[in-house]
């Protein structure tokens with residue numbers, strides 16, 4: 052079955068085409084992979100695609116997202132990266148949808164009601180849900196009535212215990228749906244399962260702390276195969292310090308800024324989502340690599356940003372371990388988690404008292420790896436997240452269940 056996966060963001064679109072059988076235990080290479088980068092230059096989009104052993108990179112004078120998607124999809128059937136005779140060879144489309152709210156706690160076939168729900172949830176994920184909906188509608192226009200499936204980033208956390216999901220505001224918040232939803236669920240679920248496979252254990256028997264550390268950062272406590280606690284909350288702004296997001300801060304700071312400095316909601320949104328975190332504190336940027344480079348060159352602000360990132364990471368890791376009531380493995384994934392031995396070392400240093408001991412010489416690798424010493428009582432795994440493949444798998448499972 053040929054499954055097309057779209058991960059639509061506000062500034063990029065990432066796509067893969069998988070050819071999946073009913074039983075895929077190993078992650079297969081996609082037949083085709085493509086991306087649109089809308090940050091390239093005003094009035095232009097950068098299209099890259101690879102398939103059939105070839106790759107292309109083009110800058111196109113396109114600003115309309117649907118038009119960009121059409122150009123990207125056409126590289127499946129035209130030019131050096133062609134892997135299909137016709138777009139009608141696509142059997143299904145899987146979409147990453149960031150917020151599914153309380154109504155959608157599993158993947159669902161997309162219909163008008165699902166689209167209306169994604170639209171309704173825009174205030175809870177204003178940076179993501181509009182792009183997800185736009186991607187769905189654009190592909191309906193391009194591919195016609197091929198089955199489309201929504202795979203929600205909130206779903207893996209939807210069965211969290213009520214005490215972990217509840218914010219201690221007035222009780223009215225419970226009815227209003229103001230609660231912890233959690234995000235990055237597709238990634239947390241994939242890496243937890245992969246960790247169990249690497250350990251040769253059943254996921255249901257393990258207590259795993261998964262650390263998704265990319266531009267957005269979150270942790271999940273995975274027990275009995277379910278997420279029982281996580282650091283992102285009602286929105287993806289809660290929890291860890293991130294690339295340009297603050298993560299949790301004292302809400303009193305916001306009241307202070309509104310009262311004393313007349314900040315509006317939009318200004319606070321910009322400040323906390325775009326001008327905080329590694330970028331805001333270091334004054335350098337949201338990329339950990341440049342912050343570390345400046346820190347190693349003696350930049351004090353960069354040092355403070357890095358130290359705060361690590362302090363808050365360890366502190367939240369400790370919280371997740373307390374929720375788990377034990378620990379079999381810590382997993383690192385996403386841009387920082389897959390690539391930064393410095394972060395692995397500094398994050399794990401706080402947990403040597405639990406018997407977590409990392410190897411002495413660590414370096415990043417293309418393969419997933421166990422970075423803990425043999426005698427370590429807790430495993431520590433670096434796993435490359437495979438969100439697109441996980442979306443394709445969820446899509447396949449849903450269609451098989453429905454006998455499609």
Ligand code: AMP
Nearest residue numbers: 265266337338339340385386387390391
């Ligand atoms: P993601 O959101 O998962 O694509 O992660 C993007 C982030 O990963 C970047 O902004 C960097 O902070 C970080 N990153 C990527 N490569 C490296 C690396 N080699 N070392 C440290 N951080 C990295």
